[in-house]
Amino acid sequence: MADLTHDGAGVVKIDGFPVFVKQALPGETIDVKVVKIKKQYGFGKLIKIHVASPERIEPPCPIYNRCGGCSLQHLSYEGQLHEKQKQVMNVMERIGGFTHLTVHPVKGMTDPWRYRNKSQVPVGEEQGRIIAGFYAERSHSIVDMEACLIQHEDQDRIVNLVKELANQHGIRGYDDQKHKGVLRHVVIRRSRISGDVMVVLVTKEQALPHKEQLIQAITGEVPNVTSIMQNINPKRTNVIFGDKTVCLWGEETIKDRIKGIEFVISAKSFYQVNPVQTEVLYEQALNYAALTGSEKVIDAYCGIGTISLFLAQKARHVYGVESVAPAIDDAKRNAKANHIDNVTFAVGEAETLMPWWYSQGLDPDVIVVDPPRKGCETAMLDAMAAMKPERIVYVSCNPATLARDMKYLSEKGYTVKEVQPVDMFPQTTHVEAVTVMYREG
Numbered sequence: 001m002a003d004l005t006h007d008g009a010g011v012v013k014i015d016g017f018p019v020f021v022k023q024a025l026p027g028e029t030i031d032v033k034v035v036k037i038k039k040q041y042g043f044g045k046l047i048k049i050h051v052a053s054p055e056r057i058e059p060p061c062p063i064y065n066r067c068g069g070c071s072l073q074h075l076s077y078e079g080q081l082h083e084k085q086k087q088v089m090n091v092m093e094r095i096g097g098f099t100h101l102t103v104h105p106v107k108g109m110t111d112p113w114r115y116r117n118k119s120q121v122p123v124g125e126e127q128g129r130i131i132a133g134f135y136a137e138r139s140h141s142i143v144d145m146e147a148c149l150i151q152h153e154d155q156d157r158i159v160n161l162v163k164e165l166a167n168q169h170g171i172r173g174y175d176d177q178k179h180k181g182v183l184r185h186v187v188i189r190r191s192r193i194s195g196d197v198m199v200v201l202v203t204k205e206q207a208l209p210h211k212e213q214l215i216q217a218i219t220g221e222v223p224n225v226t227s228i229m230q231n232i233n234p235k236r237t238n239v240i241f242g243d244k245t246v247c248l249w250g251e252e253t254i255k256d257r258i259k260g261i262e263f264v265i266s267a268k269s270f271y272q273v274n275p276v277q278t279e280v281l282y283e284q285a286l287n288y289a290a291l292t293g294s295e296k297v298i299d300a301y302c303g304i305g306t307i308s309l310f311l312a313q314k315a316r317h318v319y320g321v322e323s324v325a326p327a328i329d330d331a332k333r334n335a336k337a338n339h340i341d342n343v344t345f346a347v348g349e350a351e352t353l354m355p356w357w358y359s360q361g362l363d364p365d366v367i368v369v370d371p372p373r374k375g376c377e378t379a380m381l382d383a384m385a386a387m388k389p390e391r392i393v394y395v396s397c398n399p400a401t402l403a404r405d406m407k408y409l410s411e412k413g414y415t416v417k418e419v420q421p422v423d424m425f426p427q428t429t430h431v432e433a434v435t436v437m438y439r440e441g
C-alpha cells in the first residue's frame with residue numbers, strides 16, 4: 001500500500017485496481033473486504049492488520065471511529081506532516097503540471113491538540129434526548145460527544161452545558177429531515193489572548209424558549225463567556241448561519257490579538273481557527289510579500305482585515321476586498337482601533353471588484369489572495385494578471401484549487417519556485433499552503 005487519498009483513506013492496489021480503505025496506512029499489510037466497486041476504483045473495509053505501519057498510533061479520541069471530524073488520528077503527527085507534504089507535491093504535479101517545484105516540509109505544531117478557537121456543533125435529538133456533536137463521515141447523523149480533542153476545553157464545557165439545559169427545559173433539537181425543532185447549532189468562539197468566549201445559539205425560529213435561564217446558566221457556569229448571541233436560520237439548508245443575528249447578552253463581538261494587532265470579530269465573520277498556526281502562516285505570507293514600505297498592495301478575500309493590517313505596517317497602501325459586509329465593518333473598525341490609516345476596505349466579490357479596480361487604473365505592486373476552498377474565479381485571475389503586479393502571494397486552504405490557479409497564472413506570465421505548506425488543521429486531512437509567484441521579465 002503506497003498512498004493516502006486527500007480525505008485520508010489508504011489506497012490499496014488489488015491487481016492494479018485502486019481500492020480506498022479508511023484508516024489503512026502506507027506500508028501496511030492488511031486484510032481488506034471490498035464493499036463497493038465503481039468503474040475506476042472501489043471502496044474497502046479494513047478487516048485485519050498483519051503488519052502495522054511504524055507510524056500507526058492508537059487514536060486518543062474515544063469516538064474517533066464514528067465521528068467524521070478528524071481522519072488522521074491513527075497516524076503519528078510526524079506521519080501526518082509527511083503525508084500532507086506528499087499530498088501538496090502530488091497536486092502540484094498532477095493538477096498544476098509543476099515538476100520542478102520545491103514543496104517544503106509542512107510547518108507543524110509543537111502540541112497538535114486542543115488548538116481550535118472555534119466550534120460549530122450541530123444539535124439534534126436521539127430517542128427524545130438532546131445530542132450534540134459532529135456528523136458521521138458522509139452523513140448527516142450526529143455523533144454525540146462529550147469532548148472534542150482538537151477544540152479548547154471551554155468549548156466542550158459549553159456544548160455539554162447547552163445540551164444539559166436543553167434537556168432540562170425541553171428545548172427541542174433540530175431535525176434536518178423534518179425541518180422541525182429549535183436548536184440547530186451551538187457555535188463557540190474563544191479569544192486566545194483574553195480567554196473571552198462568545199456563544200452563538202443558532203435557532204430555527206426567533207422564539208427561543210427559556211432564554212433567560214439559558215443565559216443565567218451559561219454565564220454562571222462559565223465566567224469567561226462575554227457574549228451570547230442568537231442567530232436565526234429558518235431555511236432548509238446545510239449553511240449554518242441565517243441572515244439575522246441578535247445579541248442576547250453581553251458584547252456583540254469578541255476581541256483577539258495576533259502579533260500585536262487587535263482584532264474585533266463578529267459572530268459571522270471569518271477568523272482563522274488555529275491561532276498558533278495563523279501566526280506562522282501570516283509570517284510566511286509577509287515574507288513572500290517582501291514589502292519595503294513603498295508598495296501598493298491588494299489583499300483579496302481579506303475577511304476582517306487580518307492580513308491587510310499586517311501588510312499595511314510595511315506598505316504604502318493596502319486595498320482589502322471581501323464579500324461579507326459585517327467582516328468589512330470589522331476590518332474598518334480594526335484598522336481604526338490599531339491606528340492604521342493606510343488601508344481601504346471594500347465590500348464585494350473579488351471577481352467583480354478586481355476588474356473594476358483595474359478599469360479605474362489601480363496598479364498594485366503586490367497582490368495577496370486568500371480565497372475559500374473553491375479558489376479564485378477566472379475573472380479574478382484575469383484581473384490579477386492584467387494588473388501586472390511584481391508578486392502574487394497566494395494563501396490557500398485547498399492545494400488542489402491552488403495548483404489549478406497557479407497553472408492558470410503561470411500561463412499568464414507568472415513563475416513559481418516553491419510552496420510552503422502550514423498545518424492549520426492537525427488530526428484532519430486539511431492542509432494550508434502559501435506560495436509566491438513572480439512576474440516574468
Ligand code: SAH
Nearest residue numbers: 270301302303306322323324349350370372
Ligand atoms: N484573509 C482572511 C480571510 C480568509 S477566508 C484571514 O486570513 O482571516 C476567505 C474569505 O473570503 C472569507 O472571509 C470569505 O467571506 C471571503 N470570500 C468568499 N468568497 C469571496 C468572493 N467571491 N470575493 C471576496 N471575498 C470572498
